[in-house]
Amino acid sequence: MSSAWDVTVSVRPPRAVFVNFPLNHETGKADDPVLQRRILLDAFRAFETLWAPGQVLTLPYVWDAKDRSWEDTDFGPGFEPYGVGTPMQAGFGERALKRADSTGASS
Amino acid sequence: MPIPYIQRTRERYAAYPAYRWVVNTEAPWTPLAKPIAATRLALLSSGGFYLPDQPPFTDGDVSYRRIPTSTRLADLRIYHHGYRDDDPDRDPNCIFPLDRLRELAAAGVIGALVDPAFSFVMTYAAQRDINERGPQLAAALRELGADAALLVPV
Numbered sequence: 001m002s003s004a005w006d007v008t009v010s011v012r013p014p015r016a017v018f019v020n021f022p023l024n025h026e027t028g029k030a031d032d033p034v035l036q037r038r039i040l041l042d043a044f045r046a047f048e049t050l051w052a053p054g055q056v057l058t059l060p061y062v063w064d065a066k067d068r069s070w071e072d073t074d075f076g077p078g079f080e081p082y083g084v085g086t087p088m089q090a091g092f093g094e095r096a097l098k099r100a101d102s103t104g105a106s107s
Numbered sequence: 108m109p110i111p112y113i114q115r116t117r118e119r120y121a122a123y124p125a126y127r128w129v130v131n132t133e134a135p136w137t138p139l140a141k142p143i144a145a146t147r148l149a150l151l152s153s154g155g156f157y158l159p160d161q162p163p164f165t166d167g168d169v170s171y172r173r174i175p176t177s178t179r180l181a182d183l184r185i186y187h188h189g190y191r192d193d194d195p196d197r198d199p200n201c202i203f204p205l206d207r208l209r210e211l212a213a214a215g216v217i218g219a220l221v222d223p224a225f226s227f228v229m230t231y232a233a234q235r236d237i238n239e240r241g242p243q244l245a246a247a248l249r250e251l252g253a254d255a256a257l258l259v260p261v
Contacts, residue, residue: 001259005109012131013258020109024154024261027207030198036207040257041216044143047255053134071108075115 001026001043002056009056016056017043021063022074035061129233139255141218148212149221149253150176151244152203153260154195156183156226164228169240173223180205186228195261202259221253229261 001017002008003026008016019026019039027043028036039059046057063070073079113128120126139146155164157172163186164170174183180199195201205224212220225244230236248256 004112006113010128010130012134014134014136024195025201026259027204030194030201036200040207047139053136074110
């Protein structure tokens with residue numbers, strides 16, 4: 001699975017499935033099991049449609065049809081890769097799941 | 108349109124020595140010799156998931172954790188840096204679709220979900236990734252009889 005087309009094409013795995021979502025949603029949006037299932041079913045199609053090494057299957061899903069501004073900002077200047085809520089420690093940090101709820105963060 | 112992550116990363120870390128992105132001109136290839144409905148599929152995610160009774164990851168870590176496929180996702184913990192994890196925190200299926208794959212296995216869409224799933228964290232130690240963790244994971248998957256693997260990088 002990939003949401004970084006340029007990185008994936010450079011690495012060139014045998015098969016790849018591209019979803020143009022912000023990083024860390026390669027198998028779907030949070031709390032959207034219908035979309036998550038759909039993406040996996042489509043990803044399985046890669047085994048049937050990709051027939052030579054290095055090919056990429058691009059899925060048609062759109063993160064937000066009304067607002068594509070995330071494409072201009074994701075990982076750009078000012079982007080905070082460590083999420084919102086309690087900041088991580090320098091370098092690695094540990095987080096229990098459900099942290100986002102407890103800090104009032106939202107997607 | 109795809110996001111120019113390599114370019115944005117270069118700009119973001121312009122003050123540091125340039126990261127040398129791998130450029131592979133060829134890819135290995137193994138045909139899947141059976142239909143997906145008969146395929147034993149493994150799940151691997153670099154999302155840094157581990158269980159409370161497992162050691163957390165550390166900096167430069169090339170180890171991996173075995174996550175039993177019966178695990179409740181709410182019991183998982185994340186130990187990672189460098190990715191925006193508020194959504195995976197709320198619903199790990201974003202990058203570790205264990206719930207969905209369990210359902211698809213139960214529905215017969217895939218032959219089986221290989222137990223356990225695997226998780227690890229990114230490392231800048233690319234050579235150790237290639238020479239240590241990669242072969243270890245491949246051997247583990249062979250031992251588990253996996254036919255194919257779904258890799259979810261973050």
